Amino acid sequence: MGDLLGVAVLGAGHMGADHIRRLDQVVSGARVAAVADPDRDRAEAAVAGLAGVTVHTDPVAALDAPGVAAVLIASPGPAHEEALLAAFERRLPVLCEKPMVPDSAGALRVVEAEARIGRRLAQIGFMRRYDAEYQRLKALLDGGSLGRPLMLHCTHRNVSSPAGFTSAMLINSSVSHEIDAARWLLGQELTAVTVLRPAPSAGAPEGLIDPQFVLFETERGALVDVEVFVNCGFGYQVRCEAVCEAGSARIGDEHTMVVTARGAAREEVAQDYLVRFADAYDREVQAWVDAARRGEVTGPDVWDGYAAAVVAEAGVRALSTGGRATVDLAPRPDVYATAGR
Amino acid sequence: MGDLLGVAVLGAGHMGADHIRRLDQVVSGARVAAVADPDRDRAEAAVAGLAGVTVHTDPVAALDAPGVAAVLIASPGPAHEEALLAAFERRLPVLCEKPMVPDSAGALRVVEAEARIGRRLAQIGFMRRYDAEYQRLKALLDGGSLGRPLMLHCTHRNVSSPAGFTSAMLINSSVSHEIDAARWLLGQELTAVTVLRPAPSAGAPEGLIDPQFVLFETERGALVDVEVFVNCGFGYQVRCEAVCEAGSARIGDEHTMVVTARGAAREEVAQDYLVRFADAYDREVQAWVDAARRGEVTGPDVWDGYAAAVVAEAGVRALSTGGRATVDLAPRPDVYATAGR
Amino acid sequence: MGDLLGVAVLGAGHMGADHIRRLDQVVSGARVAAVADPDRDRAEAAVAGLAGVTVHTDPVAALDAPGVAAVLIASPGPAHEEALLAAFERRLPVLCEKPMVPDSAGALRVVEAEARIGRRLAQIGFMRRYDAEYQRLKALLDGGSLGRPLMLHCTHRNVSSPAGFTSAMLINSSVSHEIDAARWLLGQELTAVTVLRPAPSAGAPEGLIDPQFVLFETERGALVDVEVFVNCGFGYQVRCEAVCEAGSARIGDEHTMVVTARGAAREEVAQDYLVRFADAYDREVQAWVDAARRGEVTGPDVWDGYAAAVVAEAGVRALSTGGRATVDLAPRPDVYATAGR
């Protein structure tokens, strides 16, 4: 397929470093050409041993570095808007980690900028769309054999939340994955959201509203419920059951090796999203590299990133009021098709 | 254990006839002594071949028939109040099918009548408490190893609804099982209810709001959600997942014989509650017979029947308004302990 | 169905006492009329609190006691032949625990005695035929949708073996269940047996050959393999996979409540055959009582008991020689149909 795709990686933190490893050691057809991080030491550490990489503290400088033909944005969310716009100016294909832009106003500016160019440049990092189980479920729903989807029952559990995790982040960081997954699986926009708050678990940090039970309504009357529980203590569990008119389908029940000993049959539960979704990250980046080398951009688009931001904001409002919040999207530019295609 | 318990069975319809068969052929220690049904032919057919049974059209006459030492009420719900009060007068132990009394005012009169007598005479037919899986879950929750329960996720699906089934009956007939199960499993009263209505399935009869998604709040802040879908088309599925502070537990995933053929591993799904809960019915009636022969009454009590009626009424209100309805219980007489003991 | 069936129970040990409890408290239509045990105290203890029971030290006296219309033999195996013949003489319906008769010569005498009478009087206690999962597998195989069965893979594991359990008893006590189940499921006689001996587990008592791997050939070329491991330490597991020309079917994978906690999804494994097969014992005895009250005898017959004895003897020979032993059955009297009908 020709030369390796030279990638500028913006951000050398946990996620950026993991993507550098992936571009170097896992996926085919790409190489790291530049890295940028305000912390130059961290940037240098992340590319130690790699040849032909320039190191920057200014992300824009990285975009202009020699050999850069594409950009992977893994910096903190607030830096994404500026980086996306700079990449758009240079017409560089971008893979941007989620959240695309944390606030809906900024997200809309990104939509408008790309729409003005008139063709897609960015793929947004909703990696669940690249998970084999989710793809199987999507194919089943699209195939139509089970009829119209009526409800999605979702579970999103983490062992524990990192320091500084707020009640709003259960919505706009954790549930944002379900927001995109629901839009994509159903091919519908979400129109309203309600957040229920059971008595918090003793296992959650003081003051954190955890678990939450989030209810989404969709434009064609489906219901999506999400249990989000980020201090469940026992494992990382992501499940989804689609209930349709003629049957239901469920993914996410771990089933690997069954060990029977001492009176019980046991299966290990993943402790970490990087374990559960390792393959999805690999396939996401490989798909982006492959498309970029063909001169294309595929996968989740900036409209998906924008819609997720608007829904998450409505969710945070619903959390704080205890009531129902509606989702109000701007008109969709023609360059973007329907939800979750 | 001495003589057989002579039972008067009131009602000889589907359920009554099944209980007659059970008393005669399945459980130990009892015999059918009398049967009553307004349709004498039906009553006679139900006891054909049994010796020593008197047949009545008047339920009260059946209570006074020779050899009657206990009453099993399987007549339609509206007839229950009068039958219960007549049995109380005669101090006969009663097993009363659900709903105990369809309206909460009548249910309260039953509570008050038994409370005046000052000891328990009636066991209410919430047979899920006698199902092995539910009992296992109850024992786990009571044992405390998983900490406090935060949420119950419940599923209640039927292949199809009988003729004349109304939208309200999804609450007061179907979900009434989950109402009792939740009160019992959690040992808490339910305090409010909200009913969400996804776009109805094309598989449901015109005008029936099916599925529904019902949310209960409890007195100590737990959340109970129930998907009820009575025209799901594929099987009878009753599941419950209890999410607790230190783990979760799930029952109701069928697992019997796995047949692998033609590209898939398949397990049969029960089509009928009489299949899924056959053992529970047998154990319920056996437990009642055993207790009655010891001069005792155990199991779900009339307070449980009353609370279920009040919660179901609130659910039907919530269904019609689309909002949240609160549950207002009368003061609990001392003879009844806390919820779901 | 008329009067209760008066049963004489021979043997008041573990199994006899459990059957007395079952006749009294679980199954419908029967009562204990007499009990016999060489240890009179044990016999009296087993029927304490029951009315109308005579207690004997001589089994034959129990058969002649007032009210006795049927016999349940739960005495030690060596006493079975005499008890069966005495019951036959009196034309009493019998339920005889396995082994019917421990040695094939004695078993053949029982066959001949019943054949001379010309109709069935005895049901043999192969209770797996009454287990819901085995019945489902049998129905599937008989239905023919998977084609001809080619292989059965069986597992038979116990937590630990009782004191005095010998290497031969893994065959003639444990695997005897699989011998009958295989004959019944396949509807074929077993024709040869080979026993393989992996290095014994450190968990087995010194000198006990445990586990063993037993291979049976059948008259129409199917293969049956059985892992028998009676000191596996972790649970009681009985599984069977039937591999057919067009698919396979598997029973015996426990699946009850799934508890997820501390990094694993766990399901409890039964520790005891009385837990795993409790329902099967209940249904076996109920079926026998029901048939006896109709004047019939159904279920496994004495030919099944005889065939199991001959196959087990061949298995013990194969165990001791390390080679293959053939199974040589006497001609089958006309009163008995083909294997496992």
Added chain:
Amino acid sequence: MGDLLGVAVLGAGHMGADHIRRLDQVVSGARVAAVADPDRDRAEAAVAGLAGVTVHTDPVAALDAPGVAAVLIASPGPAHEEALLAAFERRLPVLCEKPMVPDSAGALRVVEAEARIGRRLAQIGFMRRYDAEYQRLKALLDGGSLGRPLMLHCTHRNVSSPAGFTSAMLINSSVSHEIDAARWLLGQELTAVTVLRPAPSAGAPEGLIDPQFVLFETERGALVDVEVFVNCGFGYQVRCEAVCEAGSARIGDEHTMVVTARGAAREEVAQDYLVRFADAYDREVQAWVDAARRGEVTGPDVWDGYAAAVVAEAGVRALSTGGRATVDLAPRPDVYATAGR
């Protein structure tokens, strides 16, 4: 990690073409530098669109082509010995598809050639060692928490066998995977083999002995049984249960999306080994490329390839005689450690 590893691929058939795709599009750090196939058109088609690849009909010429630093042998088995020896001469790291060399005499010559060089050059393509489930099982067994392994129960089923598949190939092509997996999982050599032949399935081609049931004994007394059934009709199933002194562990029960519809819960079964083991092939080749770039060779070695050849030959003998065949290995050169390390 520096420059891309230039690989000569020998053989451009089904497997060779798949490895060319993998080197080009999936794994990181390698590129195809040369390809050889007696059918030049096929070789050219397999590398169409790739830059910098030379095409050859002579495998030795491919080894000497510009840019070649490593060799992947995917030609038919009979060509492997010559290719391996030529690669050894050039001290090129090799990944050789199984069978390493079809006959044990040739396999031994390869062992001796590499042993003379005194260091490892070849990795043999037993890709199950790179499957996540097998690795989990290996780690569990090595960890020792379940005690010593006593038995392995293995299943190897294919939908249907390709044209020309012989009864011997069930052993030396299909079961050869289990031969290596058993040696690796147990860390023991296999010492004897017996093959049982149930009546063939009507689904198997006329004359093919299918299924077969293969029993291996190991040097420390474990037992390995393998059901191999290459015309099972319903799917590709590879399972392994390790029974140990303190518990058992099972892998290979497919569990992906559960679809409940029309009275059954269904899971799809893989139809093809390229689906079931796609990840394992990817990880195998990536591991080989990574090691080669570090100047190392890891994974299954030529002794493993030799041992598999000897055991398979014994298996074919046992199949033809119906008896037990012993496995006689040459002395193991010091450069190779114990079985399956």
